[in-house]
Amino acid sequence: xxxxxxxxxxxxxxxxxxxxxxxxxTDQIGAQKRLVELxxxxxxxxxxxxxxxxxxxxxxxxxxxxxxxxxxxxxxxSAVKLLKDEEKRAKNxxxxxxxxxxxxxxxEMLGHWYTICTLVGKKSVADLKNIHRVGGxxxxxxxxxxxxxxxxxxxxxxxxxxxxxxxxxxxxxFLGPDRSKEQTNAHRKLVDELKGNILRDPSxxxxxxxxxxxxxxxEA
Numbered sequence: 682x683x684x685x686x687x688x689x690x691x692x693x694x695x696x697x698x699x700x701x702x703x704x705x706x707t708d709q710i711g712a713q714k715r716l717v718e719l720x721x722x723x724x725x726x727x728x729x730x731x732x733x734x735x736x737x738x739x740x741x742x743x744x745x746x747x748x749x750x751x752x753x754x755x756x757x758x759s760a761v762k763l764l765k766d767e768e769k770r771a772k773n774x775x776x777x778x779x780x781x782x783x784x785x786x787x788x789e790m791l792g793h794w795y796t797i798c799t800l801v802g803k804k805s806v807a808d809l810k811n812i813h814r815v816g817g818x819x820x821x822x823x824x825x826x827x828x829x830x831x832x833x834x835x836x837x838x839x840x841x842x843x844x845x846x847x848x849x850x851x852x853x854x855f856l857g858p859d860r861s862k863e864q865t866n867a868h869r870k871l872v873d874e875l876k877g878n879i880l881r882d883p884s885x886x887x888x889x890x891x892x893x894x895x896x897x898x899x900e901a
Contacts, residue, residue, distance in 0.1 A: 766861065771833040773859035774840070775815075776826040779851070785814060794828060797856075800849045801842040808835050827859065867892070 779793055790812045798806050808831040814824040830836055836858065843856040860868060868889075875887045875894050885896040 768833075770859040770861065772810075772830050772836060774828040774830060774836050775857045775859055776828065777855050777857060778823050779826055779854050781814065781818075781823045787812075790814075790826065793826060796851065797839075797846075797854070800851060801839060801845050801856075803835075803839060803842070808832065 776793070776797060779797075782789065791806075791809075794809060794812055795806055798804075809828065810831060811827075811829040813827055815827045816824045818824065839856055840858065846852060846854055846856070871889050871892065871894055875889060878885075878887050878894060878896065884899060886899050887894060887896045889895070
């Protein structure tokens with residue numbers, strides 16, 4: 682009877698232990714499921730964050746690329762315009778300090794041009810496209826004359842032979858290229874520098890060449 686009672690107690694103990702084990706297993710499985718779900722949720726959040734960051738980065742790259750493309754296009758257009766302006770100005774010649782009268786019409790302009798061409802040794806005037814005074818009239822001021830020619834080579838010829846005007850009846854007249862506003866300002870600074878050098882040391886001859894003030898000693 683005692684053995685039977687112990688056996689029954691052992692059975693109950695085993696059953697109770699088995700039940701506890703089952704509960705622990707169930708709790709462990711539940712915890713594992715919750716862990717898996719948590720990990721899955723975190724993974725999905727990470728995926729969403731990465732996706733958002735990628736979309737943001739892609740959008741940023743797209744906008745940056747568009748901005749760069751627009752900036753490059755603008756820069757190219759500006760460069761092309763500048764090049765066209767330079768090509769056009771290269772065919773223009775400026776005549777400074779030629780006496781101006783009240784009757785400075787087209788016929789008078791053509792006469793001025795013929796005189797200048799003759800004095801510098803230019804044989805033909807047929808390449809002239811247009812000629813006119815530049816700027817508004819001012820008392821006591823001779824407005825520059827702008828001459829438009831067929832080629833830049835003709836302009837170069839005139840500029841190379843402009844020194845002949847110094848010993849002519851138009852010694853106060855001088856020629857120059859058609860400069861942009863920026864080029865004019867830069868040239869004005871060079872002229873100011875040249876004048877300053879003359880005042881400081883008049884023993885030298887000063888001139889402007891290749892956008893620099895140059896000089897050489899005047900022979901005694």
